[in-house]
Amino acid sequence: MGRLWHRQQVFSLLDVLNRSSDSSRHACAFIGAGDAVASYADLRQADVFLIAAGDDQIAACCSALAAAGKLRPGSIVFHCSGALSSLELVSASELGAVVASIHPIRSFASPQQVADHFSGTWCGSEGDAAALAVLGLAFNAIGAQLVEIQRDQKTLYHAAAVFASNYLVTLIDVAQQAYAAAGIAPELALKMIEPLLIESAANAFRLGPAAALTGPIARGDLATVTRQHQAVQQWQPQVAALYEQFALLTTDLAGRKKNGQS
Known part of the structure; x- marks a missing residue:
């Protein structure tokens, strides 16, 4: 500045x-x-x-x-x-x-x-x-x-920025690690994550988070969610807890998508 x-x-x-x-x-x-x-x-x-x-x-x-x-x-x-x-x-x-x-x-x-x-x-x-x-x-x-x-409300305001910035970077790291554990080279994993993340973020900003949501929870494919959670649990229990929490939040978001809420 x-x-x-x-x-x-x-x-x-x-x-x-x-x-x-x-x-x-x-x-x-x-x-x-x-x-x-x-x-x-x-x-x-x-x-x-x-x-x-x-x-x-x-x-x-x-x-x-x-x-x-x-x-x-x-x-x-x-x-x-x-x-x-x-x-x-x-x-x-x-x-x-x-x-x-x-x-x-x-x-x-x-x-x-x-x-x-x-x-x-x-x-x-x-x-x-x-x-x-x-x-x-x-x-x-x-x-x-x-x-x-x-x-x-300054601290809560700043927490919002941490979610949008710092924790997003952490999620990219977790996704890269999961890809690597599945046998994909870390450098290639980042290349695979990039277009997925950019397109999802662009859709969320353009349409709103609820309308932009895709994936197994949005489709109601809970069997896939259960299998994924079990696989992550076997790989990294700490990350499985994060997956479970995000699944709960995403279920709520999917409900808003179904009801046409933004």
């Missing part, structure tokens, strides 16, 4: 403080602006502060920023955590700063790729109106689409 804001001349980036000097210098090089600093005391006064630390360090970083005397009434402090709300920034609020959390709903496995294709990214946002007024314009300037979320 710093890279994009610098490119679009949205913000003038002053300083970057990371866990190590090398990391700070690398970040500044990637962004194309800013100075790497070694401590909170070295940070210059700014209008906006972004805390992009790990979730378990956000509150501590905010407290350190506040203790360093860098905040004043009207300063904007925000973080990008998907799981935590802007309440993590209470130490800034106590000094009169306005706070927010804005979470880009993207996988950041490749920061360069995200920076090159950020336009259209949905971002869950909540916090003080004064902070969101400024940050909303800044995010819109780099192509983001903000969606307001409930502060007290």
Whole structure:
């Protein structure tokens, strides 16, 4: 985001403080602006502060920023955590700063790729109106689409993203392992999974999950489901438990498909 804001001349980036000097210098090089600093005391006064630390360090970083005397009434402090709300920034609020959390709903496995294709990214946002007024314009300037979320449902909101992203990757891994256990080379297994997954996902987005559902449960072929569960149980009991849980959820989804619900 710093890279994009610098490119679009949205913000003038002053300083970057990371866990190590090398990391700070690398970040500044990637962004194309800013100075790497070694401590909170070295940070210059700014209008906006972004805390992009790990979730378990956000509150501590905010407290350190506040203790360093860098905040004043009207300063904007925000973080990008998907799981935590802007309440993590209470130490800034106590000094009169306005706070927010804005979470880009993207996988950041490749920061360069995200920076090159950020336009259209949905971002869950909540916090003080004064902070969101400024940050909303800044995010819109780099192509983001903000969606307001409930502060007290932030963890459930983030769980939805984990289901859609992280656990999908885990399911691909499980499918690859099952194919491999059935005698198919892992590399070939991924090639077999790819078109199936892409087509199923495209149908779900185009038609809705219920209408897109196919397979033995949707057909009412419970004998096949039972045989599959037994085969998975013999191969990997832990995965069989996952299969069973998904079968229950899919049965519910199949019921909605039968009733014409989306």
